[in-house]
Amino acid sequence: MSEIISIANQKGGVGKTTTAVNLAASLAERGKKVLLMDIDPQSNATTSLGFNRSGYEFNIYHVLLGIKKISEVILKTDIKNLSLVPSNIGLVGIEKEFYNPKNKNRELILRHKVQEIGNSYDYIIIDSPPALGPITINALSASDSVIIPIQCEFFALEGLAQLLNTVSLLKKTINPQLQIKGFLPTMYSGQNNLSKQVLDDLSHHFKDKLFYPKGSKECIVVPRNVKIAESPSFGKPVIKYASTSKGSLSYKALALAVIKG
Template structure:
């Protein structure tokens, strides 16, 4: 049975896509079969894995509207155990359709579509858009757990109450099994007091929801290699495997595998 993990936070630029791509790649390198689903119309995860719009005709939007099956839009990546379901700006259209139609159960479309491929993968990672709209609700409804990247900067925890409330609502109404897998501090710099303060705040409020390895909390450091690797269409471990960002995401994968 596969585990479905949604990477979500309605704030933009906090490291969702970077986490989705690099966690997926790290799990694949640890010999797990991984499917990364790009559920953001901006398609940054798709681009970050080396695909451009002209490389593929169909994407997650066509699956969501029932025109294609999930297995028909899966793309291979450079890593043998990592597959990708691409996105495209056309996915914004789905929001309108969600609101227009009167049929119930639209929150569960993705969950239903995943059934077809669930047994083929050990992990299904979903990258979600910077909003708490119907697309993210679909991700949360399909997921077993959620990882919340928290950018280590001023106002880091702002908006978190709203996100946690959405998680609570989805749990109550659609997906009672949904768990918070953990909060992941991102773009951490050890010289920066603000970073330290954010980590302290998270420790204080969500101590048992931080990832750790060998008794150290896992934080994703601010790393130029992490920022550069998408422009080469590669996860960081295929760009600079020994860089601190790459090591941090491998630690995250290890900690997730250890707790499985």
């Protein structure tokens, strides 16, 4: 079966989309068949891969509503082995469906849709919105594991307890297999004491839940890197836009760590 990994953190701007796009692209570069699912109404992952609204008619919203099969909305990207389920601002409308108490098993809608594509992919990477609402719950319920990007800034760990509680609640109820794959420190700046403090805190509390390159004791950290910030406007993941930049190397290392398990 495909391994399904959600990228989640209810905070906005912490690097979820960047991580989803670049992990997906790096796994594809390693020869894995990858499907990136954008389930954020802001559709930044879709845009980051160079698609605009005129480039596709149907999106994840139509899949969740039951109007389209997931296989009918999948787009081929410019990157070999990488496909995309696009999103669109219209997806905000799905929350009404998800909140409808008559709608039984509404946490499991995405899981059932993903099951339709069976094991056509090695990895399915889900980019979730900045909220712990029904869309993110659907993502976590459909996933084998979750990667949590942590921005190395003040308040980085705030709200983390709530996310971890949600994960453990889902694990006890509808998704017993859900694992925390790991925490990924993002936007790290070596000159910034606050960045170092956040990394120290993470290493202290979650040492065995950070990602390590093979044979290294230094965990994988995504540096604050201008190439990462520039790449979405070129419609490319940073690993294609500036493949040898420090940001790219971190995401390539993350993909290797994910493949090694």
